[in-house]
Amino acid sequence: MQELLLHCRPGFEAEAAAEIQTLAAERGINGYVITRDGAAVVRFVCPETGDAERLMRRLDFRQLIFARQWALGSWLDVPAEDRISPIISACAAGPIASQLWLETADTNDGKALAALTKKLERPLHTALTKTRFVRPKNTEAPRLHVFFESGQRLFVGWSWADNAAAWPMGIPRLKFPREAPSRSTLKLEEAWHHFIPRDEWDSRLAPGMTAVDLGAAPGGWTWQLVNRHMKVTAVDNGPMARSLMDSGQVEHVQTDGYLFKPARPVQWMVCDIVDKPARSSALLARWLTRGWCREAIINFKLPMKQRYREVMQCLEHVEDALDAANIRAHIACKQLYTDREEVTCHVQILHAGSYKVQ
Ligand SMILES: C[S@@+](CC[C@H](N)C(=O)[O-])C[C@H]1O[C@@H](n2cnc3c(N)ncnc32)[C@H](O)[C@@H]1O
Missing domain, CATH: 3.30.2130.30 (VC0802-like)
Structure with missing residues (x-):
């Protein structure tokens, strides 16, 4: 061989x-x-x-x-x-x-x-x-x-x-849930399959957990969080699907995702905003080092050239920020099947040292 x-x-x-x-x-x-x-x-x-x-x-x-x-x-x-x-x-x-x-x-x-x-x-x-x-x-x-x-x-x-x-x-065989408001919903589901062992779903994607979805509209990712019975703050100036708002589990905040700060720390931050990867990685580092979330999934949209280098720089940036804040975390990144010109990054905080929520 x-x-x-x-x-x-x-x-x-x-x-x-x-x-x-x-x-x-x-x-x-x-x-x-x-x-x-x-x-x-x-x-x-x-x-x-x-x-x-x-x-x-x-x-x-x-x-x-x-x-x-x-x-x-x-x-x-x-x-x-x-x-x-x-x-x-x-x-x-x-x-x-x-x-x-x-x-x-x-x-x-x-x-x-x-x-x-x-x-x-x-x-x-x-x-x-x-x-x-x-x-x-x-x-x-x-x-x-x-x-x-x-x-x-x-x-x-x-x-x-x-x-x-x-x-x-x-290539995972995932079925598009008919009630979900956008096909992007499969991206978050695939990310969970990839990054979270099946036997940990009940503890890490548990009912009653809180989540923030940045760039949420129309709500494909929010739908996945709601489907796990979480309470979701959906941040986007665009409109959210009525069916999701009717669930009573979603608060829609119409503001810039980069300026949004949660009133209380949440378990999950997810982000599907289309932006420069350097901006997305800075946003991710901010959420983790300020203690705003315990786990995060974010897409890095890739430029046309130097895509490998760009991803490595983003990951280094997040790693350096976590090191400087004395936070031990598991960082993983994958180009999922449902990802196009992008990769998906997942971070789970394992131990937060002596950091406090800012
Ligand atoms: C790819 S779509 C998200 C799709 C969503 N994940 C879904 O599954 O339905 C990107 C969204 O990010 C929003 N967006 C772009 N810039 C933003 C910003 N600075 N703050 C908040 N949302 C933003 C857009 O309005 C758009 O709805």
């Missing part, structure tokens, strides 16, 4: 490549990137045997901002008459898997392969369970990824559930 295959949003290959190269170099692991604009996948090839596996083990997948999913494996050419036999042979070189995921790139070319992957899924699964390379009862075992670059060229790889995305291609 010589390389890592990383999925990313089409158009963000350069960022995903720069990121994996930087993180590998920091860990002293040699490798090079193969990709092309719009491919929606990046290959990180390690010439030294065992290095790709070492890199995967030494890297926390959650550290990767631009990679939606990854797998460790190698490439395979398969004849159109029999694709299954070569895949079975390739599986002999890897670990036993718990399940099979058939994947393509998130591109039009990838979508064109859907009919083929659909046709192959059942016979391949049957063949893999018969040969016992896939054992569904081994829930601790890795997932087997069979990625189709074309009908003839495949990548066969593995990922481990505790260090990878929870969905094939890193």
Whole structure:
């Protein structure tokens, strides 16, 4: 197994490549990137045997901002008459898997392969369970990824559930709630799925908690908070959906989100204001260091150029502000599936030292 295959949003290959190269170099692991604009996948090839596996083990997948999913494996050419036999042979070189995921790139070319992957899924699964390379009862075992670059060229790889995305291609299947006033609602839901372990939802997204939604209108994000039975202050000069206001759980404050200060500290601050990333990160740092919220989710809208550098600068700014205030926090950032030219940042305060609310 010589390389890592990383999925990313089409158009963000350069960022995903720069990121994996930087993180590998920091860990002293040699490798090079193969990709092309719009491919929606990046290959990180390690010439030294065992290095790709070492890199995967030494890297926390959650550290990767631009990679939606990854797998460790190698490439395979398969004849159109029999694709299954070569895949079975390739599986002999890897670990036993718990399940099979058939994947393509998130591109039009990838979508064109859907009919083929659909046709192959059942016979391949049957063949893999018969040969016992896939054992569904081994829930601790890795997932087997069979990625189709074309009908003839495949990548066969593995990922481990505790260090990878929870969905094939890193794309969650979330259903748009019909009552929500905007499609943006899925962004906050996906962020929660990504940043908050499912068994912590009841304590960290609990009924009765208070939240502030900056740039809230028409209310897609507020809808998610209300759906968790929180009390929400929605800050936006624009109009909020009537259905949300009728819930009795929302106070609409028509003012500038940058000037708004909560009367009392809240559990959650969420922000979807479209602005320069430096302004958004300063806003986030202010809320955290002044003790106005315990957890926050904010979008950094990315400029056209230097997007990787810009995100790193934003995160550094937040980290420096928290350090200076003696606040220990968990900071994470991801380009979610529902994110377009943006990334989503999550911060949870773990220990606030001797700070007081200002
Ligand atoms: C992308 S929309 C938010 C969508 C919302 N999250 C949803 O799910 O429905 C951005 C919103 O930010 C608001 N906005 C822009 N600048 C703002 C500011 N300085 N203060 C408060 N709101 C602002 C806009 O009026 C707009 O409604």
